[in-house]
Amino acid sequence: xxxxxxxxxxxxxxxxxxxxxxxxxxxxxxxxxxxxxxxxxxxxxxxxxxxxxxxxxxxxxxxxxxxxxxxxxxxxxxxxxxxxxxxxxxxxxxxxxxxxxxxxxxxxxxxxxxxxxxxxxxxxxxxxxxxxxxxxxxxxxxxxxxxxxxxxxxxxxxxxxxxxxxxxxxxxxxxxxxxxxxxxxxxxxxxxxxxxxxxxxxxxxxxxxxxxxxxxxxxxxxxxxxxxxxxxxxxxxxxxxxxxxxxxxxxxxxxxxxxxxxxxxxxxxxxxxxxxxxxxxxxxxxxxxxxxxxxxxxxxxxxxxxxxxxxxxxx
Numbered sequence: 001x002x003x004x005x006x007x008x009x010x011x012x013x014x015x016x017x018x019x020x021x022x023x024x025x026x027x028x029x030x031x032x033x034x035x036x037x038x039x040x041x042x043x044x045x046x047x048x049x050x051x052x053x054x055x056x057x058x059x060x061x062x063x064x065x066x067x068x069x070x071x072x073x074x075x076x077x078x079x080x081x082x083x084x085x086x087x088x089x090x091x092x093x094x095x096x097x098x099x100x101x102x103x104x105x106x107x108x109x110x111x112x113x114x115x116x117x118x119x120x121x122x123x124x125x126x127x128x129x130x131x132x133x134x135x136x137x138x139x140x141x142x143x144x145x146x147x148x149x150x151x152x153x154x155x156x157x158x159x160x161x162x163x164x165x166x167x168x169x170x171x172x173x174x175x176x177x178x179x180x181x182x183x184x185x186x187x188x189x190x191x192x193x194x195x196x197x198x199x200x201x202x203x204x205x206x207x208x209x210x211x212x213x214x215x216x217x218x219x220x221x222x223x224x225x226x227x228x229x230x231x232x233x234x235x236x237x238x239x240x241x242x243x244x245x246x247x248x249x250x251x252x253x254x255x256x257x258x259x260x261x262x263x264x265x266x267x268x269x270x271x272x273x274x275x276x277x278x279x280x281x282x283x284x285x286x287x288x289x290x291x292x293x294x295x296x297x298x299x300x301x302x303x304x305x306x307x308x309x310x311x312x313x314x315x
Contacts, residue, residue, distance in 0.1 A: 001227065006057045014063060032034060032153035049097070057173055068137075070271055071178065106162060114132075169300060180211060188202075191310075192260055194310065199260050200263065203269065220287070240278070246262065
């Protein structure tokens with residue numbers, strides 16, 4: 001990509017999309033195309049095609065998606081499947097028809113089988129059953145990967161797909177009904193501290209192991225791959241290191257300075273026992289993350305507007 005290239009970031013207000021915009025601006029790119037949901041409905045095929053024909057983006061970063069944690073995925077499997085299929089199909093096919101130079105599709109590490117060998121290599125895709133709690137979301141992402149690869153094979157499109165691990169960072173979702181584990185724990189610990197509660201409850205046993213990547217590191221890796229990688233084969237993006245949910249909770253409690261106790265709701269699902277990515281393909285290309293988990297948690301906690309948690313009317 002050149003500094004004058006027309007680059008469309010789909011989903012620019014979300015956790016990943018906003019990080020991509022920050023990275024592009026920092027790198028000096030001058031023609032970043034964005035649209036809010038009320039300006040462009042990505043589930044409207046005709047509207048998406050008109051946007052591509054009118055604006056003629058040269059590069060596309062597809063970060064738009066319906067996302068959520070275990071609870072949201074469990075409760076709304078139809079919405080997670082149908083909405084994500086609609087969004088990604090519309091953008092990928094419009095990009096094909098508009099002859100964009102390159103497209104990057106953001107997948108997810110949840111595409112891999114629940115009982116994958118660890119760490120998870122890219123070739124483990126479709127070798128076993130998915131984690132049931134987020135199977136609909138995972139199936140949509142797998143379909144997006146296949147569509148990108150099919151466009152590359154059938155039409156010669158330069159469409160690449162990346163699989164990030166669990167993410168956190170600025171513009172994260174802190175809603176307790178739909179957020180992922182890290183922001184949910186930050187909010188729980190802060191509220192328990194403010195309300196002098198002796199305990200906080202976390203789902204499951206606390207034993208599952210998870211890997212966490214700051215969204216700014218993900219954005220850095222994506223821009224790196226836009227410049228260096230042209231294969232339709234998927235690429236994992238992560239740190240290659242994991243912690244237990246208990247260790248994560250303790251790290252967050254230290255950051256928040258909450259001194260209460262952890263209580264485990266073992267009636268709730270744990271999800272996948274362990275999920276850490278093999279990132280050797282990306283590492284061998286020459287990229288590594290730069291933000292340590294403890295530092296990233298501290299920066300996120302200090303930056304977020306916590307007043308909305310105490311007074312929901314301000315949201």
